[in-house]
Amino acid sequence: MQLVINGKAKIIDGIKTVQDLLLELGYETDSVAVARNNTFVSRSTYSQSELKDGEELEILLPMQGG
Amino acid sequence: MWQLANKSLNSRLLCGSALFPSPQIMRDSIIASSTQVVTVALRRQAPSANGGSSFWDLIKSLDVCILPNTAGCRTSKEAITLAHMARELFDTNWIKLEVTGDDYTLQPDPFSLVEAAESLIKDGFEVFPYTTSDLIVAQRLVDIGCKIIMPWASPIGSGQGITDPRALQTLRNRLPNTTLIIDAGIGKPSHATQAMEMGYDAVLLTSAIALANDPVNMARAFAAAIEFGRLGFESGFMEERPMASPSTPTIGTPFWHMSTTQTQNKIAE
Numbered sequence: 001m002q003l004v005i006n007g008k009a010k011i012i013d014g015i016k017t018v019q020d021l022l023l024e025l026g027y028e029t030d031s032v033a034v035a036r037n038n039t040f041v042s043r044s045t046y047s048q049s050e051l052k053d054g055e056e057l058e059i060l061l062p063m064q065g066g
Numbered sequence: 067m068w069q070l071a072n073k074s075l076n077s078r079l080l081c082g083s084a085l086f087p088s089p090q091i092m093r094d095s096i097i098a099s100s101t102q103v104v105t106v107a108l109r110r111q112a113p114s115a116n117g118g119s120s121f122w123d124l125i126k127s128l129d130v131c132i133l134p135n136t137a138g139c140r141t142s143k144e145a146i147t148l149a150h151m152a153r154e155l156f157d158t159n160w161i162k163l164e165v166t167g168d169d170y171t172l173q174p175d176p177f178s179l180v181e182a183a184e185s186l187i188k189d190g191f192e193v194f195p196y197t198t199s200d201l202i203v204a205q206r207l208v209d210i211g212c213k214i215i216m217p218w219a220s221p222i223g224s225g226q227g228i229t230d231p232r233a234l235q236t237l238r239n240r241l242p243n244t245t246l247i248i249d250a251g252i253g254k255p256s257h258a259t260q261a262m263e264m265g266y267d268a269v270l271l272t273s274a275i276a277l278a279n280d281p282v283n284m285a286r287a288f289a290a291a292i293e294f295g296r297l298g299f300e301s302g303f304m305e306e307r308p309m310a311s312p313s314t315p316t317i318g319t320p321f322w323h324m325s326t327t328q329t330q331n332k333i334a335e
Binding site: 007025026027031032033034035038039040043059064065066 | 106135155
């Protein structure tokens, strides 16, 4: 399926859920925060959140801030 | 000690974590500042180096309160979403709410700011809204439930100091029961002292320390400036007077009759 991840379009096969996606991309699920189509996705729902073709994901990590 | 939301703190300096030349200098500066609140952000990062974890581990080792921000958000929806992400990732309901309205001044869009603040307060967040010195916007934020307001001294990162002191003094006078924290535009320790002398509860700054030639010593300078500005405020300032008022007693002034006569002669001339 095609997804837009952090602003970039990617084709990723063999995944169903947000949990699958994070593992496929190499993120540690405890160290990220996720939004799907500009809506927050709680960590407790990663393995139930089934992705659809064309969806937009933001996968964010802690960063320095002002 | 003073109360910030649900925390009792010693320090009235809140410090950012960005722009430091290195993680070590960031760490040493935060320690030198004695701050107990550090702001952080969330950003897109590559997973390859598990980006973010070393920074996050370092911040956690400092044992400070975390204040995540919504920097970069331009709509209330973006800010609300980011706030929820921050709450889960950083395990805090504190959020420094920024909804940027202009790319050059980085000042907030006040309408989206109030909208986002209202939504987040309903969702149980402790909202620290970053705003301008506009009284009406600040009052609206208080009306919808904000207990903390963070007006700017001047634009973020400008180092200009307090460019409209009368407006900030008005905020302080009109919102006596609200926690007021000057945030943004501070450049020198004297700016922070001025903020504290006005009666502001705290100062939040990043660039003034991180971009100093010696960030660690600058952090110490700001800690002192804020501590003693507050002490001055609590000690009660003398009143300004429109004319000179001698500080040396006038009783027993020598030669007074002679100098008085000379003065009268000059006036007569």
